[in-house]
Amino acid sequence: MPSIRRTEYRSAQRSFFSLPLARIFCLILCCMYIGVAGAPFFSPYSHQKKFEGLTYHPPNARFYSRELGLGLQAQKYVLVNTVSLEWRPLRGEYEKVRWLARGDRYSVLGLSETDIHLFTTQDYPLFIFGADHLGRDLLSRIIVGGRISLTIGLLGSLISLSLAILLGGLAGYYGGTVDWLIMRVCEFMLLIPGLYLLLFLRQIFLPTAPPGQTFVIISLILSLIGFPGSARLVRGIFLSIKEENYILSARLDSVPSIVIVFRHMLPHLYSILLISLSFSIPAFILGETALSYLGLGITDPSVSWGSLLSRRELNLRSISAFPWILMPGIFIILAGVSYNILAEHLRDFLDPYINPVFVQKKATTTKKKQSQKQNQKPKRELGVENTPFPENNTEKGIEQEEQVIQADHIPKPTASLYTDTLLSVRKLGLCFGSQSADPALQGFDMDIKRGEVLGIVGESGSGKSVSMLGLLGLLKYKAHVSYESIYMNNTPIDLDYEKDVACMRSHIAYVYQEPSQSYDPLVPIDKHFLETFRVQNPSIDKDEARLRSLEILSLMQIDRVEERIHSYFHQFSGGMIQRVQIALALANNPDILVADEITTALDVITEQTIMDLLIDICKTRSMAMICISHDIGLIGSVADRIAVMQKGRLVECDKTSTILNKPKAPYTKTLLGSQIRFGDRYDS
Amino acid sequence: MTHSRSLYSTSSHSKLFGGNSDSSPILQLNKISKQYQVKGGTFATDRQNVVHALTAISFDLHRGETLGVVGESGSGKSTLMRIIVKAERPTDGNLSYYPTKNTPLHDMCKRKLLPLSINDLSTKETKLYYDQVKIVFQDPTRSLNPRLTVSYILLQSLLYSPSFNIHCDARSYKAKRALALERIHHTLAHLGIDKAMLQRYPTEFSGGQRQRLAIARALIHRPHVLICDEVSSSLDVTTRANMVTLLKELQEAFGFSMLFISHDISLVAYISDTIIVLKNGITVEHAPYQTILHNPKSEYTRMLIARAQTSK
Numbered sequence: 001m002p003s004i005r006r007t008e009y010r011s012a013q014r015s016f017f018s019l020p021l022a023r024i025f026c027l028i029l030c031c032m033y034i035g036v037a038g039a040p041f042f043s044p045y046s047h048q049k050k051f052e053g054l055t056y057h058p059p060n061a062r063f064y065s066r067e068l069g070l071g072l073q074a075q076k077y078v079l080v081n082t083v084s085l086e087w088r089p090l091r092g093e094y095e096k097v098r099w100l101a102r103g104d105r106y107s108v109l110g111l112s113e114t115d116i117h118l119f120t121t122q123d124y125p126l127f128i129f130g131a132d133h134l135g136r137d138l139l140s141r142i143i144v145g146g147r148i149s150l151t152i153g154l155l156g157s158l159i160s161l162s163l164a165i166l167l168g169g170l171a172g173y174y175g176g177t178v179d180w181l182i183m184r185v186c187e188f189m190l191l192i193p194g195l196y197l198l199l200f201l202r203q204i205f206l207p208t209a210p211p212g213q214t215f216v217i218i219s220l221i222l223s224l225i226g227f228p229g230s231a232r233l234v235r236g237i238f239l240s241i242k243e244e245n246y247i248l249s250a251r252l253d254s255v256p257s258i259v260i261v262f263r264h265m266l267p268h269l270y271s272i273l274l275i276s277l278s279f280s281i282p283a284f285i286l287g288e289t290a291l292s293y294l295g296l297g298i299t300d301p302s303v304s305w306g307s308l309l310s311r312r313e314l315n316l317r318s319i320s321a322f323p324w325i326l327m328p329g330i331f332i333i334l335a336g337v338s339y340n341i342l343a344e345h346l347r348d349f350l351d352p353y354i355n356p357v358f359v360q361k362k363a364t365t366t367k368k369k370q371s372q373k374q375n376q377k378p379k380r381e382l383g384v385e386n387t388p389f390p391e392n393n394t395e396k397g398i399e400q401e402e403q404v405i406q407a408d409h410i411p412k413p414t415a416s417l418y419t420d421t422l423l424s425v426r427k428l429g430l431c432f433g434s435q436s437a438d439p440a441l442q443g444f445d446m447d448i449k450r451g452e453v454l455g456i457v458g459e460s461g462s463g464k465s466v467s468m469l470g471l472l473g474l475l476k477y478k479a480h481v482s483y484e485s486i487y488m489n490n491t492p493i494d495l496d497y498e499k500d501v502a503c504m505r506s507h508i509a510y511v512y513q514e515p516s517q518s519y520d521p522l523v524p525i526d527k528h529f530l531e532t533f534r535v536q537n538p539s540i541d542k543d544e545a546r547l548r549s550l551e552i553l554s555l556m557q558i559d560r561v562e563e564r565i566h567s568y569f570h571q572f573s574g575g576m577i578q579r580v581q582i583a584l585a586l587a588n589n590p591d592i593l594v595a596d597e598i599t600t601a602l603d604v605i606t607e608q609t610i611m612d613l614l615i616d617i618c619k620t621r622s623m624a625m626i627c628i629s630h631d632i633g634l635i636g637s638v639a640d641r642i643a644v645m646q647k648g649r650l651v652e653c654d655k656t657s658t659i660l661n662k663p664k665a666p667y668t669k670t671l672l673g674s675q676i677r678f679g680d681r682y683d684s
Numbered sequence: 685m686t687h688s689r690s691l692y693s694t695s696s697h698s699k700l701f702g703g704n705s706d707s708s709p710i711l712q713l714n715k716i717s718k719q720y721q722v723k724g725g726t727f728a729t730d731r732q733n734v735v736h737a738l739t740a741i742s743f744d745l746h747r748g749e750t751l752g753v754v755g756e757s758g759s760g761k762s763t764l765m766r767i768i769v770k771a772e773r774p775t776d777g778n779l780s781y782y783p784t785k786n787t788p789l790h791d792m793c794k795r796k797l798l799p800l801s802i803n804d805l806s807t808k809e810t811k812l813y814y815d816q817v818k819i820v821f822q823d824p825t826r827s828l829n830p831r832l833t834v835s836y837i838l839l840q841s842l843l844y845s846p847s848f849n850i851h852c853d854a855r856s857y858k859a860k861r862a863l864a865l866e867r868i869h870h871t872l873a874h875l876g877i878d879k880a881m882l883q884r885y886p887t888e889f890s891g892g893q894r895q896r897l898a899i900a901r902a903l904i905h906r907p908h909v910l911i912c913d914e915v916s917s918s919l920d921v922t923t924r925a926n927m928v929t930l931l932k933e934l935q936e937a938f939g940f941s942m943l944f945i946s947h948d949i950s951l952v953a954y955i956s957d958t959i960i961v962l963k964n965g966i967t968v969e970h971a972p973y974q975t976i977l978h979n980p981k982s983e984y985t986r987m988l989i990a991r992a993q994t995s996k
Contacts, residue, residue: 244829245827246828246829249821249841251771252769252819254844255840255844264829268831460920574757605988605991607991630920631921637994670922674925674926675921676928676950677950677992678950680950680954681953681954682928682954
């Protein structure tokens, strides 16, 4: 039965603004900055305007009244208790809000004066968020105060970031004494509790400065406190980039250090800096709030969100009686949360390392329904667009396939010849991204039986690794997988069923190329073995696991196993790690071992011993092995059959001797021809 | 300056090596050793551990010659390369350079005794030396900055080069830029890369193209010595053969001496005139290619050859 698999992998979101949460909070931040930029226009009254006798006037905005009907209007209040400042609404007394009307005068960028407000009232004030202790409109003060609070965050983090880039960059690029000095200073700054440092620095820098200067001074102080963390981050990245060959090349090209730092190294930091910027802005806003709360920050006549929450006006009595004076706090929280969520999403979006591998279950099941529906339709619509899918009948399908790519010498199906076939795959196709993209794999057929070594040869991008990874669902990226049939031990496998996939995976072990990156460096080898055994047998105890792992490790010809089993992976050489890796793969007695370029990172002599060992084990355990490599010479020396792949297609698949001596496909001929054998000489 | 000649560098010997090398050496390594101090962790028992990356390496690189260096990982190939380009100082030994006549370096050092000892060069002379000895690295993805366009990388590399600035002789920036572009286009034509592709970023090129760009980056300086560190090992098999042939063709066109470093003995034997086999930082064998091909003396070389023959 032909079925189709379109597994949706949760990949890193490619479109940042498609995230609803990011979109909402971005919008909130935009609104805040727009509001703050046009503060005098958006605020109904001047933030300094005191309404006589309206101390702690409660919020009085109404949207409907019998007298004025629908529309924003101000309810009039009357003071009933002058001691506890208790207000009561006056029944039937409303003041209409006028939109785009004249009110208090203000200057536009210091150039011209105007008195147009978005909305204002004539006689009785509209207090949307209530009034403060001097009878000033809190909304107007919040809007105007946001100017300082929001810009202090931006300015402070920009200054601190520049400091961090400069000092961290110097430390990272030059190293040695410079690095030592700068890092010790940073550590000293980090050592002192932030608030004490804040107060200390505030005392040093002009404690009685005029309000205009305090703004700059506070942002300077905040950035001095904020830079060490980012400086360490920048230094770390610089240290690693410095080792890259292109930096060495630039240095050898006599490019001045300053150009290397700013033009060659800094661009690698952009995404990280952007993230760290959006994380640090809320911290700066909070820093300003803390200072102003203590009366050391912004003072009258300037306003900021912090100074609105100054401790002089904020006490338990006033908060319980007039809760609306906490309103600026809500704005601080909102700005902080928006920035944090923005930063979080930016990180997910920009960080290449956050790349979830696991399948989203919901997506898979819905796709499955679709595919079942599609199965009843003509087969052409299935799967990869470029691949016309043939009829259910295998024989007929192969004929059609041959017509399509006759020139590529697709082999006749060999499945029927093997009765003891372990794994049989028909017409595996795979494509990344959108369906219209070039498929990474097309019409891949494979059969393997016990004790057989199948070699898959191809250049990079030929789909040799992708074929096996796609089959086992181990691909990192979103991919559409389609197939005609997959049989494991003569039972059909449906890749949409988790159980089937898990069953297939338990029979197939995969060994990767990079020896040092395959395992957790913090877990010793015996723990790795224990975990592996527990997959099959959860009740296995430590001693038994130890015995079994010793047995397998000595099979891989690792000497002094007893001592070494407690070692960590970094204590082994590349060849040894690869042996341990193979031993781990063998731990659960797989039927098929996939060796994906396992010797590429190794020396030629180690390569030979490991390959010999592997082949030996495969033959004695009558296991099948799939050996993937770019090196046709290596594959030729170990495999029984060779499959040659090019650009996602199977070019040729035949016995090793046939491929090496009488290749049919022109591509195989070029591949063999371009091998430089020992003894060849360049001839001009 | 006293200068003891290395074991293998009698001039009569080098003539025997054949190829297109002429007899005068350009680079001379005399008993170069490099040790690294490996510091143990805070709780490690042995605090100081010395790793001998290179031990008493001596050889001559002759003008126009291709010298092949074979070694497995950890044999000290890369350290050797870094010492030659002065990215690292040797712990012991002397590295001498014979500047070609009528080059800025030669003019500057007229008063000095030849050959120049690399470690005694002044900052200015070092920069001129950098222009004459260039490296092509193993991994093409890491040898070009992915965040800069290729044209920016190549232009900047040339415009900051002191030799090129002397060559331009205080012309205006515009004229210098035009000259640099002309030279870049000329070099790229040799490498078969279309100059229209220059505005792209390195990631938009294939591995083979990127490696050719890395070679171009070295060749625009018209170096006298080109060090190729495993240039072909990260490439596909079909591209690999082309790359090696290309290097030989370029050598004929530009006339540089080449130090070809690789782990693959068949590849080294394919293009080198003289071959050095390194093992754990020690010269195991140093012989003309004919000897390596037909009559290798050391056991280790024979082992490498045997492996190369079984797999192919």
